[in-house]
Amino acid sequence: MVKKAERQRSTTEKTALMKAVDLLARAEQSTALLKEKLKQRGYETEEVEEAIKTLTERGYLDDEEACRRQFAFLYEESRQSVRQIAAKLMKKGFDRSLILACVPDDTFGREKDAALRCLSVHFKRSAAAQKILEHLYRRGFSSDVCRAAVREFQAAED
Numbered sequence: 075m076v077k078k079a080e081r082q083r084s085t086t087e088k089t090a091l092m093k094a095v096d097l098l099a100r101a102e103q104s105t106a107l108l109k110e111k112l113k114q115r116g117y118e119t120e121e122v123e124e125a126i127k128t129l130t131e132r133g134y135l136d137d138e139e140a141c142r143r144q145f146a147f148l149y150e151e152s153r154q155s156v157r158q159i160a161a162k163l164m165k166k167g168f169d170r171s172l173i174l175a176c177v178p179d180d181t182f183g184r185e186k187d188a189a190l191r192c193l194s195v196h197f198k199r200s201a202a203a204q205k206i207l208e209h210l211y212r213r214g215f216s217s218d219v220c221r222a223a224v225r226e227f228q229a230a231e232d
Contacts, residue, residue, distance in 0.1 A: 090117040091125040098129070102140045105130070106167030141168040145176035149184070153192040156181055157214030182219060189215050189223035199228055 088096070090112050097103055097111055105126060112122045129135040141163060148159045160173045178184075189210050197206055203224050210220040 089125070090121040091128055093117070094125045094129055095134070098134060102144065103135070104140060104167035105135055105137050108135065108167075110167070137168060138172055141172040142176055144168075145173060149176075153188050153195070155185060155188065155214035155219075161214070182222075185215055185219040186223050186226070189213075189219055190227055193223060193227045197227070199230065203228065 093115060094108055094112060097108060103111070108129075109122055109126060112125065113119070117125075126135065144163060144166070145159060148154060148162065149156070152159070154162070156177055160170075160177075163173050164170060192210065192213065193206060196209060206224050206227065207220050210223060211217070215223070
């Protein structure tokens with residue numbers, strides 16, 4: 075009699091560890107998301123936990139470092155607010171405390187620049203200020219950033 079965790083595999087069926095390595099080769103993953111993906115593919119909980127443990131011990135899976143890299147990339151390269159970035163990373167399975175540790179103390183200047191980049195893509199300078207403000211609020215920018223960005227956006231010359 076074969077236990078569930080020790081079920082017979084065909085010669086082409088991959089173990090949870092092999093599948094996890096494949097997933098990590100394609101894209102950096104959080105531990106939580108990797109576990110979820112493996113379970114969705116039908117791997118048993120014990121096998122998934124063993125694969126995660128092995129990858130962590132060997133240094134292939136490090137949530138803190140992965141979160142830091144992904145936050146830095148999004149923070150530097152995107153038009154998203156810090157709130158949007160945090161929400162995106164939480165959706166990818168990173169712990170809130172890890173994400174908050176990545177946020178710099180003073181984000182006002184960067185947030186205003188990101189808001190201005192966002193506005194330059196979506197609006198003409200003659201657009202109604204209220205409509206522009208609502209757009210930025212929905213994207214998670216603080217009210218101070220929104221007001222400053224709208225003032226600067228509408229004051230700038232084309």
